[in-house]
Amino acid sequence: MYQILLRRMLLVIPTLLIVSIISFAIMRAAPGDPVQMYVAGGLSKGNPEDIERIRQNLGLNDPLPVQYLRWLGEAVRGNLGYSLSSQRPVLDLIGERLFASLSLMGISLVLAMGVGISLGALAAIKQYSLFDYVTTTLAVLGNSLPSFWIGMILIWLFAVQLGWLPTGQMETFNSKDPVWLDRLKHYILPVFVTSFISLIYWVRYQRASMLEVLHHDYIRTARAKGISERRIMLFHAWRNSLIPIITLLGFSVANLVAGSYVIEVVFSWPGMAQFGFEAILNRDYPVIMGVTLFSSIFIIVGNLLADLAYIVVNPQVAASSRGR
Amino acid sequence: MATAVALPGAHTPLKSSERPQILRAWDLFSRNRLATAGLVFLLILGCAAIFAPWAAPYDPNAINLLPDQVLQPPSWAHPFGTDELGRDGFSRAIYGARISLAVGIIASLVAVSLGVLVGATAGMAGGWVDSFLMRSVDILLSVPLFFLIMISQIVFPSSIFTIMIIIGVASWMDISRLTRGEFLALRSSEFVSAANVVGMNPWRIAWRHILPNASGPIIVAATLRIAEAIILESTLSFIGLGIQPPHASLGSMLQKGLTRLLDAPWMVWFPGLLIALTVLAFNFVGDGIRDALDPKRLR
Numbered sequence: 001m002y003q004i005l006l007r008r009m010l011l012v013i014p015t016l017l018i019v020s021i022i023s024f025a026i027m028r029a030a031p032g033d034p035v036q037m038y039v040a041g042g043l044s045k046g047n048p049e050d051i052e053r054i055r056q057n058l059g060l061n062d063p064l065p066v067q068y069l070r071w072l073g074e075a076v077r078g079n080l081g082y083s084l085s086s087q088r089p090v091l092d093l094i095g096e097r098l099f100a101s102l103s104l105m106g107i108s109l110v111l112a113m114g115v116g117i118s119l120g121a122l123a124a125i126k127q128y129s130l131f132d133y134v135t136t137t138l139a140v141l142g143n144s145l146p147s148f149w150i151g152m153i154l155i156w157l158f159a160v161q162l163g164w165l166p167t168g169q170m171e172t173f174n175s176k177d178p179v180w181l182d183r184l185k186h187y188i189l190p191v192f193v194t195s196f197i198s199l200i201y202w203v204r205y206q207r208a209s210m211l212e213v214l215h216h217d218y219i220r221t222a223r224a225k226g227i228s229e230r231r232i233m234l235f236h237a238w239r240n241s242l243i244p245i246i247t248l249l250g251f252s253v254a255n256l257v258a259g260s261y262v263i264e265v266v267f268s269w270p271g272m273a274q275f276g277f278e279a280i281l282n283r284d285y286p287v288i289m290g291v292t293l294f295s296s297i298f299i300i301v302g303n304l305l306a307d308l309a310y311i312v313v314n315p316q317v318a319a320s321s322r323g324r
Numbered sequence: 325m326a327t328a329v330a331l332p333g334a335h336t337p338l339k340s341s342e343r344p345q346i347l348r349a350w351d352l353f354s355r356n357r358l359a360t361a362g363l364v365f366l367l368i369l370g371c372a373a374i375f376a377p378w379a380a381p382y383d384p385n386a387i388n389l390l391p392d393q394v395l396q397p398p399s400w401a402h403p404f405g406t407d408e409l410g411r412d413g414f415s416r417a418i419y420g421a422r423i424s425l426a427v428g429i430i431a432s433l434v435a436v437s438l439g440v441l442v443g444a445t446a447g448m449a450g451g452w453v454d455s456f457l458m459r460s461v462d463i464l465l466s467v468p469l470f471f472l473i474m475i476s477q478i479v480f481p482s483s484i485f486t487i488m489i490i491i492g493v494a495s496w497m498d499i500s501r502l503t504r505g506e507f508l509a510l511r512s513s514e515f516v517s518a519a520n521v522v523g524m525n526p527w528r529i530a531w532r533h534i535l536p537n538a539s540g541p542i543i544v545a546a547t548l549r550i551a552e553a554i555i556l557e558s559t560l561s562f563i564g565l566g567i568q569p570p571h572a573s574l575g576s577m578l579q580k581g582l583t584r585l586l587d588a589p590w591m592v593w594f595p596g597l598l599i600a601l602t603v604l605a606f607n608f609v610g611d612g613i614r615d616a617l618d619p620k621r622l623r
């Protein structure tokens with residue numbers, strides 16, 4: 001297991017390199033000229049001589065591999081360049097939006113994991129009951145509804161029709177509510193939608209894993225020993241069923257990163273994904289590179305966390321490493 | 325004839341039933357009510373999509389700006405209401421479903437072809453080729469694909485065709501893992517050894533003997549992949565990076581709908597419901613095929 005962890009660690013660097021090469025290559029294949037955007041926001045043609053000078057200054061006339069290596073050289077030193085549309089450092093701009101994205105994803109992840117694991121385990125214990133039926137149906141349904149559509153329906157219901165919650169953004173300017181309440185109200189809908197889309201996976205896998213564990217001999221042994229059903233479920237079955245589930249963490253993070261783009265757009269959430277989406281529309285290359293890089297770092301960290309959690313949860317791994 | 329070689333243990337005929345396997349699978353499938361309902365729904369939707377010019381009551385792009393035709397709520401004349409240009413929502417939904425289905429199916433085909441190609445190569449070749457291909461898959465799974473798809477959408481001229489290809493190219497990785505697993509398991513089976521013994525070309529073995537036996541899980545994955553591709557396409561179109569006007573998919577209809585949540589929420593209800601039902605149907609059918617092909621249930 002530690003070898004797997006080590007191998008994953010070693011994969012981090014090539015992964016980041018490949019991500020940056022792919023996105024760099026795709027962007028530079030684009031027909032539009034970023035300098036046009038840089039000069040007068042793309043509104044006027046600009047003086048050809050000026051444009052040529054700017055191209056020269058930005059190094060856009062060099063061969064692509066040279067341009068990529070220059071970007072890479074700066075990136076490893078923590079300089080991701082400057083936004084073409086606002087001329088501010090990309091790292092600062094992303095930093096400003098990191099909290100909005102990370103808090104939304106973090107809360108949703110914890111919520112989805114907690115609720116999903118509990119619902120899935122309960123559904124397995126009461127297999128074929130009404131509760132099991134409703135939970136599994138909800139899980140299939142949640143897997144089939146586009147997240148942005150759920151978001152829109154909820155906005156329509158709770159913000160437009162009932163007026164209980166705001167339609168989007170992270171805070172209301174000049175709100176009557178105290179700051180914490182205002183923030184809370186803005187988080188409810190996006191957190192609900194974001195956690196709902198990954199809740200499904202937790203429910204499904206937890207239910208399957210729990211059912212698998214319940215068929216093992218040691219559960220029968222525990223029952224034969226006369227341990228209370230409650231204790232068997234909690235300490236014998238549930239704990240063991242968590243081992244395979246925990247690997248879902250990596251997948252779930254990747255899923256959240258992908259899903260957050262559209263959710264941030266629907267709720268006008270001032271996060272990194274929404275920012276990246278705007279950068280794509282504006283062809284703001286340095287920002288696009290930065291957002292891509294950060295997104296893949298999230299996914300990689302999620303995978304590493306999953307591997308670590310697997311080691312912590314799985315007593316067999318711990319035992320085998322002690323034995324050595 | 326290499327294909328005529330039959331060793332004991334390879335393809336032993338099942339005693340209990342003389343019916344071909346495909347018919348027994350169909351029996352199991354048709355006993356699954358949700359899967360059958362899903363299939364019926366998809367057949368109806370598919371027919372409506374193929375024959376859209378006849379199935380749609382109105383021209384989907386016919387603009388009618390008369391005040392009593394714009395933003396009409398659902399009625400008998402317009403079951404899905406009308407949009408801000410007075411276009412019939414029902415007709416637009418049929419044409420939208422046509423595009424969404426086409427994108428889903430073709431993208432899934434692209435993903436399955438690539439995935440099977442890579443997975444089969446890795447599984448057959450083994451050694452460093454296998455390690456290299458599978459490590460590459462690991463790396464690609466850590467790439468923020470949705471973002472790359474978004475970038476590609478502005479780079480390549482946005483057409484229905486490029487969306488199909490891009491979604492397909494971005495989602496073959498887990499199918500290749502699945503295929504490799506199947507190939508590894510089947511490679512050591514007796515009928516493959518038999519084919520090896522009679523001197524068959526390994527690629528021919530892969531194509532004629534292993535792939536048909538591995539096809540069950542691949543077909544299931546392909547069906548579920550259609551559902552995912554439809555969601556992906558609708559998401560892209562919803563944020564304005566997918567299907568471009570004058571074409572409309574169900575997702576781009578929702579994009580319009582978001583700006584009309586206040587006065588015409590039906591523009592959001594129906595295309596979304598149609599996406600959900602279609603995806604649900606593909607999921608049910610996929611699960612149904614999985615159960616029907618499960619060897620544990622073939623007695």
